[in-house]
Amino acid sequence: MADPILISRLRCPECGHEEDMEMPTNACMFFYTCTGCGVRLKPLHGDCCVFCSYGTVRCPPIQEGDCCNG
Incomplete structure (x- = not known):
């Protein structure tokens, strides 16, 4: 299995602000x-x-098929 992508660009649905963020590899970020x-x-x-919900790349646990909700 390929290594997960760790950078995702979050886009705020309210104002459109975008920010590249490094995602945690062992947990989901709820807020x-x-x-x-x-x-x-x-x-x-x-x-x-x-x-x-708002990123260009889904979280690492989903990418690896090992998510709490996946």
Whole structure:
């Protein structure tokens, strides 16, 4: 299996601010506060983390097929 991609670009649905972030490899990130507008993002229904909902790359646990919700 290939190594997971660790950088994802989060895009805030409120203000459109984008930020490249390194994802944790052993956990899902449930909340993120946008540095553009301050809104607190949480995963959309059915997603395990903010990267799966708002990122360009799904979280490493999902990529590896070993996620708490996957």
